[in-house]
Amino acid sequence: MTAAVAFLVLLAGLAGWWLSGQRLMSRPWLAAGVVEETGSLARMPAAKVGLGVFLAVVGILFSLALSAYAMRMQLADWSAPPLPTILWANTLLILLASGGLVWAGRCVQHRQKERALDGLLAAFGLGAAFLGGQLIAWDELAASGYRLADNAANSFFYMLTGLHGVHILGGLVALVAVTARLWHSADATAMRLPVELCGLYWHFLALVWLVLFAVIAGWAGDVLAVCRQLLS
Amino acid sequence: MADIPLDRVAETATTEVEDLALRHPHGWVTRYVFSQDAKTIAIQYTATALAVGFVALFLSWLMRLQLGFPGTFAFIDAAAYYQIITMHGMMMIVYVLTAVLLGGFGNYLIPLMVGARDMVFPFANMLSYWFYLLAVIILLASFFAPGGPTGAGWTLYPPQAILSGTPGQESGIILMLVSLIVFIAGFTMGGLNYVVTVLQGRTRGMTLMRMPLTVWGIFTASVMALLAFPALFVACVMLLFDKLLGTSFFMPSLVELGSRLEYGGGSPILFQHLFWFFGHPEVYIVALPAFGIVSDLIATHARRNIFGYRMMVWAILAIGALSFIVWAHHMYVSGMNPWFGFFFATTTLIIAVPTAIKVYNWILTLWRGDIHLTVPMLFALGFIVTFVNGGLSGLFLGNVVVDVPLSDTMFVVAHFHMVMGIAPVLVIFGAIYHWYPKVTGRMMNDALGKLHFWVTFVGTYAIFFPMHYLGLLGVPRRYHEMGEASFFPPSAQMLNAYITIVALVVGAAQLVFLFNLLWSIRHGREAGGNPWRATSLEWQTPQTPPPHGNWGKERPTVYRWAYDYNVPGVAQDFIPQNMPPEAVALGPRLATGGVP
Numbered sequence: 001m002t003a004a005v006a007f008l009v010l011l012a013g014l015a016g017w018w019l020s021g022q023r024l025m026s027r028p029w030l031a032a033g034v035v036e037e038t039g040s041l042a043r044m045p046a047a048k049v050g051l052g053v054f055l056a057v058v059g060i061l062f063s064l065a066l067s068a069y070a071m072r073m074q075l076a077d078w079s080a081p082p083l084p085t086i087l088w089a090n091t092l093l094i095l096l097a098s099g100g101l102v103w104a105g106r107c108v109q110h111r112q113k114e115r116a117l118d119g120l121l122a123a124f125g126l127g128a129a130f131l132g133g134q135l136i137a138w139d140e141l142a143a144s145g146y147r148l149a150d151n152a153a154n155s156f157f158y159m160l161t162g163l164h165g166v167h168i169l170g171g172l173v174a175l176v177a178v179t180a181r182l183w184h185s186a187d188a189t190a191m192r193l194p195v196e197l198c199g200l201y202w203h204f205l206a207l208v209w210l211v212l213f214a215v216i217a218g219w220a221g222d223v224l225a226v227c228r229q230l231l232s
Numbered sequence: 233m234a235d236i237p238l239d240r241v242a243e244t245a246t247t248e249v250e251d252l253a254l255r256h257p258h259g260w261v262t263r264y265v266f267s268q269d270a271k272t273i274a275i276q277y278t279a280t281a282l283a284v285g286f287v288a289l290f291l292s293w294l295m296r297l298q299l300g301f302p303g304t305f306a307f308i309d310a311a312a313y314y315q316i317i318t319m320h321g322m323m324m325i326v327y328v329l330t331a332v333l334l335g336g337f338g339n340y341l342i343p344l345m346v347g348a349r350d351m352v353f354p355f356a357n358m359l360s361y362w363f364y365l366l367a368v369i370i371l372l373a374s375f376f377a378p379g380g381p382t383g384a385g386w387t388l389y390p391p392q393a394i395l396s397g398t399p400g401q402e403s404g405i406i407l408m409l410v411s412l413i414v415f416i417a418g419f420t421m422g423g424l425n426y427v428v429t430v431l432q433g434r435t436r437g438m439t440l441m442r443m444p445l446t447v448w449g450i451f452t453a454s455v456m457a458l459l460a461f462p463a464l465f466v467a468c469v470m471l472l473f474d475k476l477l478g479t480s481f482f483m484p485s486l487v488e489l490g491s492r493l494e495y496g497g498g499s500p501i502l503f504q505h506l507f508w509f510f511g512h513p514e515v516y517i518v519a520l521p522a523f524g525i526v527s528d529l530i531a532t533h534a535r536r537n538i539f540g541y542r543m544m545v546w547a548i549l550a551i552g553a554l555s556f557i558v559w560a561h562h563m564y565v566s567g568m569n570p571w572f573g574f575f576f577a578t579t580t581l582i583i584a585v586p587t588a589i590k591v592y593n594w595i596l597t598l599w600r601g602d603i604h605l606t607v608p609m610l611f612a613l614g615f616i617v618t619f620v621n622g623g624l625s626g627l628f629l630g631n632v633v634v635d636v637p638l639s640d641t642m643f644v645v646a647h648f649h650m651v652m653g654i655a656p657v658l659v660i661f662g663a664i665y666h667w668y669p670k671v672t673g674r675m676m677n678d679a680l681g682k683l684h685f686w687v688t689f690v691g692t693y694a695i696f697f698p699m700h701y702l703g704l705l706g707v708p709r710r711y712h713e714m715g716e717a718s719f720f721p722p723s724a725q726m727l728n729a730y731i732t733i734v735a736l737v738v739g740a741a742q743l744v745f746l747f748n749l750l751w752s753i754r755h756g757r758e759a760g761g762n763p764w765r766a767t768s769l770e771w772q773t774p775q776t777p778p779p780h781g782n783w784g785k786e787r788p789t790v791y792r793w794a795y796d797y798n799v800p801g802v803a804q805d806f807i808p809q810n811m812p813p814e815a816v817a818l819g820p821r822l823a824t825g826g827v828p
Contacts, residue, residue, distance in 0.1 A: 028442050034791060035442075046352040057459070068505075075499055163469075
């Protein structure tokens with residue numbers, strides 16, 4: 001459960017940092033009167049904070065799945081499947097989609113609606129291509145005899161990529177909705193926040209993919225081995 | 233630089249713009265069924281969860297009938313008994329306690345107590361309830377599925393949970409796992425609301441350290457639930473894979489009825505780690521809202537400020553953090569490294585420190601208070617005693633050497649029922665009696681309430697105290713009858729029969745509560761806006777029950793904390809949170825008129 005606990009420690013650090021600005025040492029029974037809210041969070045839009053909390057939930061979900069992966073791989077029957085080469089191309093696609101959203105965010109900020117739409121559509125295309133690429137990777141693996149139930153390593157490959165894919169799918173749905181709203185909106189600046197949030201979600205999922213890729217490819221295994229030695 | 237003014241737009245305080253976004257209902261369906269008003273959603277959550285609670289209560293009758301009079305009821309065979317205990321446990325913990333305390337009280341109280349007009353994401357909030365209802369329907373459907381509901385025990389441990397021989401193996405276990413997955417998806421939408429509303433929806437002047445402890449408890453529990461339920465989610469998904477797709481995440485090599493199964497190499501312990509990573513925080517997900525609510529009930533009904541408010545807040549945060557690093561104390565007998573046991577026993581015992589701080593502070597709040605033994609107060613006092621009792625037996629079970637012989641005995645059943653069954657349920661009852669006048673505008677009947685309290689309180693002790701003794705004798709849990717062993721005295725079965733009779737009486741007493749709850753909607757005494765003369769914001773709404781939007785034209789401004797009771801030199805014995813300092817009338821104490 002090291003990955004999950006490590007992620008929790010990270011969150012606890014963030015929560016502690018936020019709480020440290022919340023006057024937890026104050027004596028509320030002494031002071032009556034209006035106290036104005038301080039701290040950067042109070043000025044943030046609720047949707048952005050909501051997305052932040054949701055990403056924490058997604059983060060703990062994947063770190064728990066990776067914890068399970070790390071525990072299961074120590075058992076005797078583990079034999080990792082070969083890495084489908086298309087995963088490299090997919091990684092490039094998801095990063096390019098992230099770039100598209102950064103571009104779209106910049107354009108919306110500068111009231112360039114058409115270019116922002118281009119960015120969003122490009123991100124959507126690249127994201128859909130990523131999902132297609134993942135399906136091809138499944139197909140390749142299954143065709144070369146590494147089916148879901150044959151070995152726990154295969155099961156984890158399909159489950160982790162599947163779980164990530166479902167989240168990407170949700171991101172694509174959000175992208176379509178935001179693109180449609182931007183298309184119909186007279187004032188591009190009103191769409192600044194939704195485009196920014198789409199970007200945040202996408203960057204986070206790209207980061208999750210990089211971690212998953214590193215774990216599935218086995219590079220993270222060396223790191224995990226070191227961690228395990230330190231703990232035991 | 234065209235984007236500078238835009239930055240300012242985006243950074244306008246949400247408290248100032250969100251009023252525009254409220255969606256008022258346009259008809260019966262959007263007002264009562266697909267409502268986006270947190271208060272309606274709260275009532276939907278509570279009513280559904282209470283209905284599930286009565287089903288689960290009925291199941292507990294069935295299992296007690298079997299234990300008290302084994303063999304008398306032919307339809308409760310061993311398989312049915314397992315199905316009954318499984319459904320009773322899972323329903324009570326997830327679909328009743330979590331749903332009422334977070335979905336019910338969270339929805340009703342958070343927006344009102346922090347001075348918001350509604351939750352920040354009302355649509356997601358509405359979806360949350362409908363997902364919950366769907367999860368309940370899927371769960372109840374398993375009673376009618378071929379093979380019946382799962383009998384795997386509420387912990388659903390593989391490999392037995394999905395193997396033949398466990399009742400409900402055909403479809404019950406699948407429905408259970410799917411229902412949990414739906415529940416978690418729905419809860420996540422609600423939980424985001426509870427957390428973000430506390431973070432962003434507070435009204436002017438409502439700093440974190442002015443929030444009532446109820447909000448602190450529900451807020452912290454929601455954060456924990458958001459982080460703990462994903463562990464159950466992952467465990468359920470992987471178990472579904474094992475069951476439906478033949479993977480071996482958890483399943484070791486097995487021989488069943490002489491033939492070797494396809495499974496191999498998996499680790500049942502892995503499931504236990506995931507399950508308890510959720511399961512232990514779940515105890516505090518239920519306990520922290522109860523802690524918060526009890527603090528407010530005690531302060532209001534003893535007319536005293538809560539003792540050590542800051543310490544109470546810090547203790548809630550400390551318990552929330554610590555509860556994530558104690559999960560393996562549920563796994564002392566799983567054969568894990570003894571050093572892990574040592575570590576987890578230590579962290580488990582450390583949790584006793586902030587918890588004890590809370591108990592001391594409740595008692596010191598009561599000390600020399602003007603205690604009104606109203607029905608909510610009785611339940612709050614009942615909670616403190618019960619929680620201490622259950623907590624003390626937790627100290628036994630937290631120690632590895634004491635836990636090992638007590639593992640899987642009735643002692644464990646007695647412990648967790650006292651600490652996370654009865655104790656939170658007493659708080660739920662107290663809270664319903666307390667906030668009912670705000671929800672309906674009428675008081676619940678006092679005499680019936682007191683009858684309900686005394687039968688429930690005394691009765692649950694009569695049920696669960698003897699179970700500790702049975703556990704020390706070595707009577708195992710999860711067995712559908714005690715059977716015969718040289719170390720069971722003949723009186724042990726008599727004790728079982730006695731427990732069953734009390735359980736039937738206590739169960740029946742809940743019908744008094746149900747009657748009171750429904751009867752008082754029309755026939756209760758008119759309550760007025762603030763019958764308990766309480767300080768927190770929900771009692772200061774312009775209308776009772778509050779309409780959609782809660783506050784009329786203007787949201788309240790908060791000038792003080794929530795516990796200004798009996799302030800020296802002030803004429804009234806309480807000062808509402810939204811009363812400006814200049815409006816507080818000084819002078820000799822007015823005759824209070826008395827709390828009902």
